[in-house]
Amino acid sequence: MKMLIVGGKLQGVEACYLAQKANIKTLLIDKNPSCLARNLADSFIEMDILKNKEAFLKKAYDCDLILPAMENDAVITFLEQIQIKYHLQIAFDFKAYQITKSKKKSDALFQEHQIPCPKHYPDARIPLLMKPSEASGSEGVEVINCEKTLEEKLQKITGMDQWIIQEYLEGPSFSMEVIGSPGQYKTYEITQIHIDDQYDCCRVTAPCDLETRVKQEFQRITLDIAEKLQLKGIMDVEVILHNDTIKVLEIDARLPSQTPIVVYQTTGINLLEELIRVFIPYTPITVTKNNPRVVLEQWLINKDATSNLGEKVMTQCGPLYYYVGLVEEVDILTDYVPGDEILRMILVIIGKTDLEIHARRNYIFSELKNKNLFQKT
Ligand SMILES: Nc1ncnc2c1ncn2[C@@H]1O[C@H](COP(=O)(O)OP(=O)(O)O)[C@@H](O)[C@H]1O
Numbered sequence: 001m002k003m004l005i006v007g008g009k010l011q012g013v014e015a016c017y018l019a020q021k022a023n024i025k026t027l028l029i030d031k032n033p034s035c036l037a038r039n040l041a042d043s044f045i046e047m048d049i050l051k052n053k054e055a056f057l058k059k060a061y062d063c064d065l066i067l068p069a070m071e072n073d074a075v076i077t078f079l080e081q082i083q084i085k086y087h088l089q090i091a092f093d094f095k096a097y098q099i100t101k102s103k104k105k106s107d108a109l110f111q112e113h114q115i116p117c118p119k120h121y122p123d124a125r126i127p128l129l130m131k132p133s134e135a136s137g138s139e140g141v142e143v144i145n146c147e148k149t150l151e152e153k154l155q156k157i158t159g160m161d162q163w164i165i166q167e168y169l170e171g172p173s174f175s176m177e178v179i180g181s182p183g184q185y186k187t188y189e190i191t192q193i194h195i196d197d198q199y200d201c202c203r204v205t206a207p208c209d210l211e212t213r214v215k216q217e218f219q220r221i222t223l224d225i226a227e228k229l230q231l232k233g234i235m236d237v238e239v240i241l242h243n244d245t246i247k248v249l250e251i252d253a254r255l256p257s258q259t260p261i262v263v264y265q266t267t268g269i270n271l272l273e274e275l276i277r278v279f280i281p282y283t284p285i286t287v288t289k290n291n292p293r294v295v296l297e298q299w300l301i302n303k304d305a306t307s308n309l310g311e312k313v314m315t316q317c318g319p320l321y322y323y324v325g326l327v328e329e330v331d332i333l334t335d336y337v338p339g340d341e342i343l344r345m346i347l348v349i350i351g352k353t354d355l356e357i358h359a360r361r362n363y364i365f366s367e368l369k370n371k372n373l374f375q376k377t
């Protein structure tokens, strides 16, 4: 099985990680020669596919399936056009994506089908959360705590249609993936989303300590949204648990980053393989995992500090590689080279208990410290 992955940023890293675990051969294409995932695929081609259609098609015919691992509108539209014109197998639901990429359209779907979600301004009052309708990665997310700030913001924003202003809800947030086609959907292990002070996801953990009632409600809502969208492919649903009630924050019909790796490491289920099966005949590799505790987190270390930060920190990196040989049951992805003043890394730590995970994390930090990383060579 050979997969053509389009996009070498965080989603591309996720796809390459999962493909490697499933022994799926990968060709990664990105116009950025130093994209994050360039060394994580079996082969890489630097190409702007919008300017090299023939060359791209040639590579596409040589693969079993194409996976869009980015959220660039022009590229998504291009892929949709060539899918139809050249009968290419693309693991993506273009129709559902047009709705989920817009929080406005997603909210309209939630209203239409009574899917629980935060109330919107002006029905909702301070504290409010404001976020762009068509962004991701917590870009532009702000909490408004006073009327004066609200007035200022309302004056500043050009069009309400580009912004979501909704009640700010306290509570932990969770994610669930659903994969399939109408009438046959599967949902997967719930993961908890931990955010930094920019509302960016700095840590993902599983399994989650949620009541069965809450898990069932979350699954019911996720399946309901998938059916309403007539989804063919993958979608993740992000919710907040507020006063014991699930409220949907957003939905995204594309391969997520961070959560699929955690689902794989705690259940052995590879969401990339599950997605492939929706589009072509494919038999997943069976991997048994006894639901160990899993933490995926980003760290920035320099000579003064060690900080757990949101996923955005990794977007400043060059091509990532696996830092091996430090400790068992931990995957480390970084672009650090000796002499660098900063080390940025994704840690995937597995353990029977939180204590074990904690111990493994501390061992890594002490080992990295002993290596005098930031000494001028
Ligand atoms: N209404 C809300 N109340 C509380 N926190 C929220 C709310 N909406 C968003 N957030 C927080 O902001 C983060 C980003 O918002 P989200 O809707 O997921 O947008 P994005 O597409 O940028 O991920 C969420 O992960 C959550 O932590």
Ligand SMILES: [Mg+2]
Pocket: 137, 138, 238, 250
């Ligand atoms: Mg989000």
